[in-house]
Amino acid sequence: MLKAAVWLFWKDLSLELRGRELLLPAGVFGLIIAMLYGFAFDGGQQVLRPMFPGLLWLGIFFSSFLAVGRAFGVEAEAGQQLLMAPIDRGAIFLSKLALNILLTLVLTAVLTPAFAMLLGAPLPQATWLFLWTLVLGVVGFAAAGSAMGALTAQTRLRELLLPALLLPFTSPLLLGAVSATAALYAKDPGSAGNWLWLMAVFDGIFILVPLLLFEYLTEV
Amino acid sequence: MQLGDRRVLRGVSFALQPGRCLALFGANGAGKTSLLSVVALQRAPSDGSLRLFGAEAAVDDLALRRRLGYLGHEPGVFLGLTGYENLLLYARLYGLRDPKEQALAQLRRVGLAPFRHTLVRSYSAGMRQRLGLARTLMHGPDLLLLDEPHQSLDRRGQDLLDRLVSEHCSAGGAALVATHETERALGLATDVMVLSRGKVSYLAPISETPRATFERALGEALGGGGLC
Numbered sequence: 001m002l003k004a005a006v007w008l009f010w011k012d013l014s015l016e017l018r019g020r021e022l023l024l025p026a027g028v029f030g031l032i033i034a035m036l037y038g039f040a041f042d043g044g045q046q047v048l049r050p051m052f053p054g055l056l057w058l059g060i061f062f063s064s065f066l067a068v069g070r071a072f073g074v075e076a077e078a079g080q081q082l083l084m085a086p087i088d089r090g091a092i093f094l095s096k097l098a099l100n101i102l103l104t105l106v107l108t109a110v111l112t113p114a115f116a117m118l119l120g121a122p123l124p125q126a127t128w129l130f131l132w133t134l135v136l137g138v139v140g141f142a143a144a145g146s147a148m149g150a151l152t153a154q155t156r157l158r159e160l161l162l163p164a165l166l167l168p169f170t171s172p173l174l175l176g177a178v179s180a181t182a183a184l185y186a187k188d189p190g191s192a193g194n195w196l197w198l199m200a201v202f203d204g205i206f207i208l209v210p211l212l213l214f215e216y217l218t219e220v
Numbered sequence: 221m222q223l224g225d226r227r228v229l230r231g232v233s234f235a236l237q238p239g240r241c242l243a244l245f246g247a248n249g250a251g252k253t254s255l256l257s258v259v260a261l262q263r264a265p266s267d268g269s270l271r272l273f274g275a276e277a278a279v280d281d282l283a284l285r286r287r288l289g290y291l292g293h294e295p296g297v298f299l300g301l302t303g304y305e306n307l308l309l310y311a312r313l314y315g316l317r318d319p320k321e322q323a324l325a326q327l328r329r330v331g332l333a334p335f336r337h338t339l340v341r342s343y344s345a346g347m348r349q350r351l352g353l354a355r356t357l358m359h360g361p362d363l364l365l366l367d368e369p370h371q372s373l374d375r376r377g378q379d380l381l382d383r384l385v386s387e388h389c390s391a392g393g394a395a396l397v398a399t400h401e402t403e404r405a406l407g408l409a410t411d412v413m414v415l416s417r418g419k420v421s422y423l424a425p426i427s428e429t430p431r432a433t434f435e436r437a438l439g440e441a442l443g444g445g446g447l448c
Binding site (some may be wrong): 003004007008010011014015018019078080081082083084085086087088215 | 260261262280282283285286288290292294296297298299300301305309310312313314315339355
């Protein structure tokens, strides 16, 4: 399965590097959100600091949604043909998951400094824990997005169903990510740890369950 | 076989032996594509059973999938990859030996070798269909399932398709070809089936089929056997 996943990831990455259909719109959207927040809330003010974790994660989730949500849609009927190949369909999920993690990581790497700069919030002192929070948030959102993307790929109301499923399902992850980030800004790494555990459990569930059930998800 | 509320196939029963090529005719909406998708293991029949290569078929059977070659209405290739990259990907997914050489050989076979490093997005519809055919044949399937394969192909492309399908059947493979190209299919096939409103209205070897009988069956099916 891993070998097939590697070949499929190579295919997905080649398509994205040539077409830039996922990363470019999502990146531009995220930067526009950051700028609008900066204008709307008058960036340098101290009052904005407590809101920074929430604004940052909403920006990351909404812009990543544009990329992650469309990852299954860009190949349409050619992707259907893949379902006929003699491979474990979990390989298709793994390749999409890897692509979505990569895209969301790149987006986060661009958006986090942009948000910090435009909203006047320097990065917290516990830099490693903050990076760990970002990674757990990114992996969880990419995993849930890959699963929901597969589930809704063949449905007529895909554009409506995907956000209706993905955003509520990822609300525990959002809560964990915002709370962990807020705790790190409040110089309270101890309470951030609990939220990081919650995020790690969320990530594990949304990687393992779709991997085991992907055969059925693609037949819905 | 049911799609939503609509029953698209009813009591369809047939057997296809190695070396035989069955041409499948019928009006739009008669159930040709649905029948092919069931045999291709894309969807399970809502009732009845499907036996492939002597065993009960299950949609998740990887060994069975390996023995099938399916070319649907669309060629099933990635537009953002080159022709060579598309075939290389499938050669690897099917676990073929020497995938690079296999991909090149198939491109030569369908006349696309000079365009192997061109993105499929720049291919014409006929070239994409040729690439789809190469993808379908590359792993040496035992059963070919072709849904209106002549579409988009020019005359030389259609000749190539017919030759490749004939070679496949002569080598002991079987083929099920849904088509509207009556003359070509009759020249290619060993058996004919006509579907009308999801039912088999005619099924016989071509050698035992008087032309007039076939044309009457086809005329009746096309006259009222599909969508209004």
